[in-house]
Amino acid sequence: MRVGLTGGVASGKSTVSAILRELGAVVIDADALAREVVATGTPGLARVVEEFGEGLLTPGGELDRPAMGRLVFGDEAARKRLEAIVHPLVFERIVELEGAAGDHDVVVHDIPLLAESGRADTFDAVIVVDSPREVQVDRMVRDRGWTVEDAESRIAAQASREDRLAVATHVIENTGTLEQLEARVREVYAELAARA
Ligand SMILES: CC(C)(COP(=O)(O)OP(=O)(O)OC[C@H]1O[C@@H](n2cnc3c(N)ncnc32)[C@H](O)[C@@H]1O)[C@@H](O)C(=O)NCCC(=O)NCCS
Numbered sequence: 001m002r003v004g005l006t007g008g009v010a011s012g013k014s015t016v017s018a019i020l021r022e023l024g025a026v027v028i029d030a031d032a033l034a035r036e037v038v039a040t041g042t043p044g045l046a047r048v049v050e051e052f053g054e055g056l057l058t059p060g061g062e063l064d065r066p067a068m069g070r071l072v073f074g075d076e077a078a079r080k081r082l083e084a085i086v087h088p089l090v091f092e093r094i095v096e097l098e099g100a101a102g103d104h105d106v107v108v109h110d111i112p113l114l115a116e117s118g119r120a121d122t123f124d125a126v127i128v129v130d131s132p133r134e135v136q137v138d139r140m141v142r143d144r145g146w147t148v149e150d151a152e153s154r155i156a157a158q159a160s161r162e163d164r165l166a167v168a169t170h171v172i173e174n175t176g177t178l179e180q181l182e183a184r185v186r187e188v189y190a191e192l193a194a195r196a
């Protein structure tokens, strides 16, 4: 069965997908693929440099992710230009990895922009990890050292909490402890695995 997993920035998606992987799911991580396709030396990074210039590279020749983040989360047109390069490359890799997963019982697609993509209904189930906006902001400021403005601008680039919840078949509220989160993930996984 193909399961979509999504949630706003810092909602806890990666934490949930790590638990699902431990429980036996195959996880395909769109954020990881979005990093892979613009790694040093890739055609993807060459396209980004062509579009945005060498100023967005570190002295070592890598994509300067904090600088790119400041640019694209403050400028929607720039974000669309970056997405037009990265998203098709990510999609190609997803298709390849899905082929490699074969007919594994539970294949989880961790896709931050699933609600925005309009493709949620192509999955057998959609898990939404839900955290209130203040919790998202706190996590970004505390764990990543971002300013409140950085955190707010990333939330503003994403679907609203309501629009995301509207595509959910399973909601995982992530407002309690990590232990509570793990217990809820186990519950959802057991239900999905029984259906697979
Ligand atoms: C702008 C970039 C370089 C910033 O890198 P950074 O290391 O700071 O963030 P990272 O990639 O780890 O993403 C963290 C989170 O930011 C949010 N986010 C990332 N890209 C986007 C986007 N285009 N729109 C809205 N939110 C986004 C997601 O919640 C994601 O989980 C990077 O996010 C990027 O290349 N984004 C474009 C590709 C994309 O859309 N990725 C999302 C999944 S395909």
Ligand SMILES: Nc1ncnc2c1ncn2[C@@H]1O[C@H](COP(=O)(O)OP(=O)(O)OP(=O)(O)O)[C@@H](O)[C@H]1O
Pocket (backbone or CB within 6 Å): 007, 008, 009, 010, 011, 012, 013, 014, 015, 016, 031, 112, 139, 143, 174, 175, 176, 177, 178, 181
């Ligand atoms: N229930 C929780 N209690 C305490 N800390 C948590 C909880 N859930 C997540 N965190 C922490 O919050 C941060 C964000 O979580 P995580 O990286 O899983 O979110 P994400 O949705 O994958 O983020 P991104 O959108 O940036 O990829 C991490 O440092 C994580 O350890």
